[in-house]
Amino acid sequence: MKLYELLRQQSDIPNRTIVLVIGIAAISNVGVLAVINNAAQHAAEQVHSFRELALFILTLLIFVVSERAVLRTSTREVESILHRLRMRMMSRIRHADLLPLESIGRAQIDAGVAKETLVISQAAPVVIMGIQSAIVVFFVLLYLAWLSPWAFILAVGFLSIAVTVHFNKLKLVNAELHEALRQENRMFDAVSDILEGFKEIKMNAARSNELYTFLNQISESATTLKITTKTRQADHIIWTQAMFFLLVASIIFLLPQFSVSHNEVVLQATTTIVFLLGPLSMLVGSMPVMADANAAAENIDAMDRELERITRTPHPIRTGITRFDQITLETLTFNYASNTGDTPFGIGPIELDIRSGEILFLTGGNGTGKSTLLKLIVGLYFPEKGSIRVDGIPITDTGYDDYRSLFSIVFSDYHLFQRLYGLSEVDSRRVDSLLQELGLAGKVSVLDGGFSTLDLSTGQRKRLALLVALLEDRPIMVFDEWAADQDPIFRKKFYEEMLPAWKSSGKTIVAATHDDRYFSVADRIVALENGRIQTSSPAPDL
Numbered sequence: 001m002k003l004y005e006l007l008r009q010q011s012d013i014p015n016r017t018i019v020l021v022i023g024i025a026a027i028s029n030v031g032v033l034a035v036i037n038n039a040a041q042h043a044a045e046q047v048h049s050f051r052e053l054a055l056f057i058l059t060l061l062i063f064v065v066s067e068r069a070v071l072r073t074s075t076r077e078v079e080s081i082l083h084r085l086r087m088r089m090m091s092r093i094r095h096a097d098l099l100p101l102e103s104i105g106r107a108q109i110d111a112g113v114a115k116e117t118l119v120i121s122q123a124a125p126v127v128i129m130g131i132q133s134a135i136v137v138f139f140v141l142l143y144l145a146w147l148s149p150w151a152f153i154l155a156v157g158f159l160s161i162a163v164t165v166h167f168n169k170l171k172l173v174n175a176e177l178h179e180a181l182r183q184e185n186r187m188f189d190a191v192s193d194i195l196e197g198f199k200e201i202k203m204n205a206a207r208s209n210e211l212y213t214f215l216n217q218i219s220e221s222a223t224t225l226k227i228t229t230k231t232r233q234a235d236h237i238i239w240t241q242a243m244f245f246l247l248v249a250s251i252i253f254l255l256p257q258f259s260v261s262h263n264e265v266v267l268q269a270t271t272t273i274v275f276l277l278g279p280l281s282m283l284v285g286s287m288p289v290m291a292d293a294n295a296a297a298e299n300i301d302a303m304d305r306e307l308e309r310i311t312r313t314p315h316p317i318r319t320g321i322t323r324f325d326q327i328t329l330e331t332l333t334f335n336y337a338s339n340t341g342d343t344p345f346g347i348g349p350i351e352l353d354i355r356s357g358e359i360l361f362l363t364g365g366n367g368t369g370k371s372t373l374l375k376l377i378v379g380l381y382f383p384e385k386g387s388i389r390v391d392g393i394p395i396t397d398t399g400y401d402d403y404r405s406l407f408s409i410v411f412s413d414y415h416l417f418q419r420l421y422g423l424s425e426v427d428s429r430r431v432d433s434l435l436q437e438l439g440l441a442g443k444v445s446v447l448d449g450g451f452s453t454l455d456l457s458t459g460q461r462k463r464l465a466l467l468v469a470l471l472e473d474r475p476i477m478v479f480d481e482w483a484a485d486q487d488p489i490f491r492k493k494f495y496e497e498m499l500p501a502w503k504s505s506g507k508t509i510v511a512a513t514h515d516d517r518y519f520s521v522a523d524r525i526v527a528l529e530n531g532r533i534q535t536s537s538p539a540p541d542l
């Protein structure tokens with residue numbers, strides 16, 4: 001069972017300790033029953049015993065203490081396991097490679113990290129009580145066998161039929177639950193489409209209607225599946241209860257036929273069977289919750305393994321690269337995967353040098369591979385063939401972490417973090433002067449390591465992303481269409497003042513751009529066509 005495996009792998013508590021504590025709680029539970037049964041019999045005979053009262057109080061105390069220990073320890077343990085699992089997944093995501101991560105749906109990752117861990121967290125106490133109830137049922141049956149072998153045979157007969165039917169149904173329910181969860185994930189994808197594409201939807205009623213219809217279809221199909229599954233679960237609970245009542249009736253009506261039992265044995269056996277109702281209901285009631293939690297554990301495990309698969313460099317080696325004279329891309333090739341049957345786009349073979357202190361522009365029409373090449377240059381994508389060398393030294397998979405730290409990037413799909421993560425030591429005077437230079441002074445400030453606001457215009461947000469890149473202060477600055485959203489005045493300032501100033505301060509600049517008015521700013525221009533370098537020339541010749 002995946003849930004058990006997942007929790008077991010992560011738990012530090014030895015199996016023996018868990019079995020011991022749950023066992024003591026369960027046996028003391030049965031002990032309470034035995035003492036009550038015994039005392040009731042003596043009460044009927046009008047014999048009151050102080051010893052029985054003391055025994056009852058003692059078993060009750062053991063029950064309360066051990067039960068409390070079980071629930072407290074299990075809650076604490078499950079929550080810390082989930083915390084570790086969440087952090088492990090986040091760590092895997094952090095170390096995953098960009099390309100395969102892009103291909104995993106965001107909804108699937110959100111579901112794995114947030115929704116499924118919540119399912120397990122909520123299910124944990126019920127599952128623990130279910131396990132404990134199973135132990136109680138076992139010991140109650142032993143007690144029943146001791147009371148009356150025939151009552152035991154009847155109970156085991158009924159319970160065996162119920163359990164066989166139960167497990168057959170459970171297989172079906174589990175399969176349906178998986179499908180329902182899959183449908184729900186598709187639905188969450190469509191929901192994020194609505195939220196992220198809200199403006200486009202608002203502007204186009206036909207688009208809005210079609211997306212809504214699509215969402216409705218998946219939601220309906222997920223709902224139908226959930227209803228079928230839950231109805232099956234409900235039928236199952238009713239069937240189990242009916243079996244139970246039949247068992248009680250059989251003890252009362254059939255037991256005297258099979259064995260010459262005294263009235264008190266029939267009475268004690270009936271009390272014992274009635275006592276079984278609590279743990280048995282808990283056990284049966286916990287099964288669907290356990291099935292939900294198990295399905296969630298399977299999904300977490302599948303996602304965890306998928307994330308592990310797409311992490312090429314879980315153990316990076318510190319190469320200590322902090323500067324360079326020349327980066328060489330040698331016969332570099334790269335191809336996107338195609339799941340659709342279309343010919344996937346490919347880059348290369350690329351031969352390119354990036355020299356320290358130069359301004360290098362990448363140009364070419366839309367879709368010619370500029371952004372893809374930039375991702376290869378900065379080490380976000382890995383080449384299929386060829387190599388990247390820094391001053392002649394090849395960068396291997398494990399050396400990519402340090403290699404990436406040579407670059408500050410602002411891509412067209414950049415993300416602005418609310419806080420200046422990783423830049424806790426920034427000099428506030430430098431921040432203020434950069435805000436001034438970028439025309440953001442008075443609009444936004446840095447307070448306690450975070451931006452005072454991100455409610456800015458598109459161009460202003462991009463300037464803020466540039467500010468973060470500048471604060472990183474790394475040798476190479478990489479821009480993908482940075483100036484595309486800037487007004488003409490700032491665009492001119494960016495190309496004619498800022499780039500040359502950064503160059504004079506020793507920075508290397510690699511920028512993908514369509515701004516042919518400013519091509520003269522570059523030391524070299526590389527033009528791409530269909531993933532290959534078509535021309536590479538010093539700017540003045542262009």
Ligand SMILES: Nc1ncnc2c1ncn2[C@@H]1O[C@H](COP(=O)(O)OP(=O)(O)OP(=O)(O)O)[C@@H](O)[C@H]1O
Nearest residue numbers: 102336337345364365366367368369370371372373
């Ligand atoms: N994640 C992806 N998976 C598969 N193919 C992709 C992916 N991203 C881009 N492509 C393909 O790679 C090709 C080049 O895209 P790229 O973004 O590198 O072009 P570009 O030159 O930067 O274009 P633009 O000037 O429009 O920004 C595209 O034609 C596209 O088909």
